Structures are given as structure tokens and as C-alpha cells.
Amino acid sequence: MGANAAENTNLRLKAVLDVLTEGVWSGEKLNAGVVLGEAIARVPLNDKERELLSGGIPRGHKALTTASAKLVKAGWLIKGRSGWTITEDGQRATVAFADPAAFTAALDAGTPVPADTPLPAAPAGHSAPKAAPHGAEKAVKAVEKVAEKVADTAAKLVEETVAPVAKAVRKRKAADNAAPAEAPEAAPAVEQPAEVAVAGDFNVLLGAPANWAPQYDESQMQLDEVDQLWKLAADLPAGAYSFKIAINRSWDENYGRFGAFDGANHEVHHRGGPLVIRYDHRTRDIVTE
Numbered sequence: 001m002g003a004n005a006a007e008n009t010n011l012r013l014k015a016v017l018d019v020l021t022e023g024v025w026s027g028e029k030l031n032a033g034v035v036l037g038e039a040i041a042r043v044p045l046n047d048k049e050r051e052l053l054s055g056g057i058p059r060g061h062k063a064l065t066t067a068s069a070k071l072v073k074a075g076w077l078i079k080g081r082s083g084w085t086i087t088e089d090g091q092r093a094t095v096a097f098a099d100p101a102a103f104t105a106a107l108d109a110g111t112p113v114p115a116d117t118p119l120p121a122a123p124a125g126h127s128a129p130k131a132a133p134h135g136a137e138k139a140v141k142a143v144e145k146v147a148e149k150v151a152d153t154a155a156k157l158v159e160e161t162v163a164p165v166a167k168a169v170r171k172r173k174a175a176d177n178a179a180p181a182e183a184p185e186a187a188p189a190v191e192q193p194a195e196v197a198v199a200g201d202f203n204v205l206l207g208a209p210a211n212w213a214p215q216y217d218e219s220q221m222q223l224d225e226v227d228q229l230w231k232l233a234a235d236l237p238a239g240a241y242s243f244k245i246a247i248n249r250s251w252d253e254n255y256g257r258f259g260a261f262d263g264a265n266h267e268v269h270h271r272g273g274p275l276v277i278r279y280d281h282r283t284r285d286i287v288t289e
Contacts, residue, residue: 012067013039013103018042019042024091066210092120195247199214199245200265229278233275275289
């Protein structure tokens with residue numbers, strides 16, 4: 001453990017790279033929560049760092065989450081919705097700057113990893129990390145990755161375009177086949193907020209810098225214009241989670257269980273994998289699946 005909170009945070013940043021390197025050896029895809037938790041386990045919080053900030057986040061955990069942006073800026077870490085990934089430079093940084101003081105100095109000064117630094121050696125029982133492909137092979141893989149992303153985006157666009165049309169056609173056919181009746185009253189228009197967030201104890205797993213954080217992009221839901229429901233889909237590990245619905249990136253207007261304003265937390269016991277949360281602003285309540 002370091003002499004103060006700043007040194008502790010830097011030690012934990014190095015531990016983040018160590019944990020991710022071990023994940024490369026084992027072939028595991030680690031999410032942000034697991035990585036941060038293991039780094040803190042290796043460099044425990046002191047009494048000051050265990051103090052809870054607003055939202056129930058320990059001071060030291062918040063400091064580490066914020067400081068992890070340094071690793072991204074250095075080109076040693078990539079943050080994604082599906083997890084955190086260490087780069088080859090990040091792996092080599094654990095070798096080139098193995099001493100904590102050297103690591104801190106290099107990170108603060110933006111010192112590049114020496115080009116001749118080897119990848120860290122895997123311990124017995126693990127395969128060494130595979131070097132990135134070069135030349136034509138690297139180009140092919142890059143093209144394949146782009147093509148896959150384009151295909152996914154195209155499929156999503158098709159789905160988003162076709163679904164409303166198909167629904168409208170089904171409604172029209174049903175109306176044409178129905179017996180003549182008095183026209184129903186039009187449903188009142190729903191006045192939707194500008195933005196709706198799921199703010200809870202799993203925001204960092206979505207890639208946000210902190211939990212219980214309605215202000216971050218990663219916590220925002222998307223409005224389905226067809227059914228007028230706000231939706232958020234996430235891939236979460238098994239566990240019990242708590243959250244509230246927060247309006248317009250603030251806690252000024254928030255809803256908990258049974259749609260109560262500033263009410264008790266929603267709770268979900270998730271068995272792991274995809275989780276979809278739907279929020280209806282008309283009733284102020286949610287559905288999970």
C-alpha cells in the first residue's frame with residue numbers, strides 16, 4: 001500500500017493492467033466491475049478511501065474509476081460496453097515499468113513504452129499472449145472487423161425501419177377486417193422527457209465512470225417511438241442489482257418501485273447474460289426481462 005491516496009490509486013492502476021494481462025493469458029473477457037474490484041482487492045482501501053460519497057460509492061473506488069482514463073489516454077487500455085481490453089502496449093508497460101515509481105512517472109509524463117520491450121511472460125500453465133497479426137493478415141482481420149460492424153449496423157437499421165411499417169400494416173389489416181364500429185377516441189399524446197437514465201449500482205458495468213450516475217451517456221435509455229417505452233439493454237454478470245429511473249440526467253426527478261417519486265430502489269435478481277429494462281413514462285414503472 002502507498003503512503004497516501006494518490007500513491008494507492010497509481011498502484012491500483014498498475015494492478016488494473018496486471019489483472020487484464022492475466023485475463024489475456026486465461027482467455028477471459030473481464031468487465032469493468034471485476035477489474036476494478038480485483039485491483040482494489042490487491043491494493044486495499046484505507047480508512048479515508050472507504051468513506052462513502054453520494055450514491056454510496058467509496059472515495060477510493062471513485063478515484064480509481066476516474067484515474068483509469070489515464071490508461072486510456074496512454075493507449076494501454078480500451079474501454080468497451082462488453083468489457084475492458086488491455087492493448088499490447090499496455091501489456092508491455094507492465095514489463096517496461098514494473099517498478100511502481102517508474103510506472104507512475106511514465107504514466108504521468110506520457111512516456112512511451114520502449115519499442116523493444118517484450119510481452120510479459122505467461123506463468124506455467126498459461127499460454128503466452130498472442131502477438132497481433134502483421135501485414136496482409138492484419139489487414140484482412142481489420143477488413144473483417146469493419147465488415148462485421150457494418151453488417152450489424154445494417155441489420156439494426158433494417159429492423160428499426162421494417163418493424164414500425166410491419167406493425168402499422170398489421171393494425172391496418174385488423175381494422176379493415178373488423179366489424180364497423182364507432183371510431184375509438186385517440187389516445188392522449190405522451191409528453192416524454194428529453195432523456196431517461198437507469199441509475200444504479202451497475203453503471204460501471206455499462207462503461208460509466210461511476211455507479212448511481214444518471215449524468216453519463218452509458219446510463220441513458222433509448223425511446224422506442226412505436227410503443228413509447230424507454231429501453232436499455234445490457235449484458236451483466238449474475239447478481240442482485242438495484243437502480244432507479246432518473247429524468248434528464250439529474251436526481252431532481254426520479255422514480256423508484258411502483259412508480260413512486262423518489263421511491264424505494266427497483267431490485268432485480270439477474271442470472272447473468274442479457275438484461276432488458278423498459279420504462280413507461282405514463283405509469284412511471286418498469287419491466288425487466
